[in-house]
Amino acid sequence: MLWAIGLVAEISGDASLKEALEKAPSVIEKCYEVEEQVRKILPMYRNANQVYLYGRGLLNALANEAELKIIESAYLDARCYGSSDFYHGPISMTPRFMPNIFYVADTLTNQSTMDLHNKLRSEKQLYTTVVTNVKEYAEMADHSVVLPEECDG
Numbered sequence: 001m002l003w004a005i006g007l008v009a010e011i012s013g014d015a016s017l018k019e020a021l022e023k024a025p026s027v028i029e030k031c032y033e034v035e036e037q038v039r040k041i042l043p044m045y046r047n048a049n050q051v052y053l054y055g056r057g058l059l060n061a062l063a064n065e066a067e068l069k070i071i072e073s074a075y076l077d078a079r080c081y082g083s084s085d086f087y088h089g090p091i092s093m094t095p096r097f098m099p100n101i102f103y104v105a106d107t108l109t110n111q112s113t114m115d116l117h118n119k120l121r122s123e124k125q126l127y128t129t130v131v132t133n134v135k136e137y138a139e140m141a142d143h144s145v146v147l148p149e150e151c152d153g
Contacts, residue, residue, distance in 0.1 A: 067079065
């Protein structure tokens, strides 16, 4: 994946993309430090029949990949939605008391994803996990995984 980004950076000549690519290995290494946080949350999902995942922008791609990995490894019915698209129908079918995972680590899309998070928590009493690099957002969920601040969409 990084090779593809490198190719795009070279072709486009985008200096900010090249800089982000140079930082990528250290950011990825820091992300391994959250493993213990994830291990503490896993028991909450052990008896779940279904889980929804939400993201927006690049984090929607991450949520889609997480959906596939959950289905493949846990044989759990996982469904991913773009947080902005969820209002167009699926929101009315959201089961109550079901675990939900929100990926919120992109300053361009954080607010819309957290607006959906807050609406679903207040109206559906959903159990939520927020994966974020913003401590204030982490405190709004039942559980959270706090990423390094450098992890921004």
